[in-house]
Amino acid sequence: MAQQLAVVTGASSGIGRATAMQLATRGWRVIAVARRRERLEQLAAQAAAVGAGEVVVEPLDGADPEAVAAMAARVRERYGTPGAIVNSAGAGVWRWPEDTPPALMEQLLDSPFRTAYHVTYGFLGAMLAAGSGVILHVGSPASYVAWPSSTGYSISRWALRGLHESLLQDLHGTGVHSCHVMFAEVTSEYFETNPDSWEHAPWLGKLIPAITPGEAAEVIVRTLHRPRPLVLHPQLLRLQFGLFRVAPGVVRTLARATGRQRVS
Numbered sequence: 137m138a139q140q141l142a143v144v145t146g147a148s149s150g151i152g153r154a155t156a157m158q159l160a161t162r163g164w165r166v167i168a169v170a171r172r173r174e175r176l177e178q179l180a181a182q183a184a185a186v187g188a189g190e191v192v193v194e195p196l197d198g199a200d201p202e203a204v205a206a207m208a209a210r211v212r213e214r215y216g217t218p219g220a221i222v223n224s225a226g227a228g229v230w231r232w233p234e235d236t237p238p239a240l241m242e243q244l245l246d247s248p249f250r251t252a253y254h255v256t257y258g259f260l261g262a263m264l265a266a267g268s269g270v271i272l273h274v275g276s277p278a279s280y281v282a283w284p285s286s287t288g289y290s291i292s293r294w295a296l297r298g299l300h301e302s303l304l305q306d307l308h309g310t311g312v313h314s315c316h317v318m319f320a321e322v323t324s325e326y327f328e329t330n331p332d333s334w335e336h337a338p339w340l341g342k343l344i345p346a347i348t349p350g351e352a353a354e355v356i357v358r359t360l361h362r363p364r365p366l367v368l369h370p371q372l373l374r375l376q377f378g379l380f381r382v383a384p385g386v387v388r389t390l391a392r393a394t395g396r397q398r399v400s
């Protein structure tokens with residue numbers, strides 16, 4: 137059987153890194169995408185040291201459509217069509233809307249949204265021609281209920297969810313699947329890289345126990361093998377989501393009441 141090929145963005149840290157490592161350990165060849173080359177090279181060396189599948193490093197900024205297109209062309213030519221794309225690259229500080237000038241908003245849209253879109257676009261034609269594959273997006277509960285003072289962060293996650301929702305419609309019956317996998321807190325470096333975010337997060341979200349990047353990666357790998365449109369983890373997040381489905385206004389109010397308050 138041909139070696140399975142996955143493209144994992146955000147592979148230099150957190151959920152993306154853990155996913156890349158788990159896939160490599162299971163024998164996949166992994167195209168590891170993120171901006172920090174040295175982090176990706178460490179991952180590749182770690183995978184090689186344990187005899188895992190090859191990790192190919194592709195350091196780039198996912199916001200740059202030309203860099204992503206060149207990477208996708210290289211990968212298709214050298215290794216073929218991926219069976220999986222994991223869109224896990226993401227960043228973003230939390231700000232009130234009046235503190236989010238247009239330049240900052242552009243930056244906040246760069247990842248996860250633009251990076252996921254560029255990478256998906258780079259491989260979608262080939263995946264459709266193959267008639268198989270999974271495109272998995274790592275999302276946040278803020279893509280349903282925006283958290284207070286997280287304007288650009290939330291919008292970029294809503295846009296990612298929008299990409300997933302439109303792929304769900306447009307890929308129907310093609311053999312290519314789109315999956316939106318949402319977690320509550322994951323103990324990655326996210327909150328160090330994006331200072332202030334955790335302090336601003338609503339207590340509503342903090343009631344759900346945190347999971348490790350490794351646990352998140354297990355959920356992602358399971359979903360790649362058994363694709364579903366929406367995966368929520370852990371269990372308590374499913375409960376919160378169930379409440380949102382029947383009473384969205386209640387969840388909005390709770391998020392507002394337990395989140396950051398304006399100082400007048």
Ligand SMILES: NC(=O)c1ccc[n+]([C@@H]2O[C@H](COP(=O)([O-])OP(=O)(O)OC[C@H]3O[C@@H](n4cnc5c(N)ncnc54)[C@H](OP(=O)(O)O)[C@@H]3O)[C@@H](O)[C@H]2O)c1
Binds near residue numbers: 150173198277320
């Ligand atoms: N941690 C949580 O509690 C949590 C919960 C739910 C959802 N999420 C979402 O999951 C996603 C991943 O979070 P994480 O916890 O794994 O964070 P993380 O540890 O900070 O990792 C983020 C990854 O994204 C990459 N990245 C950011 N901007 C990029 C760009 N423009 N181009 C290419 N790569 C880029 C970073 O690599 P470089 O800096 O090397 O480029 C890094 O590898 C985020 O969208 C986050 O909102 C996180």
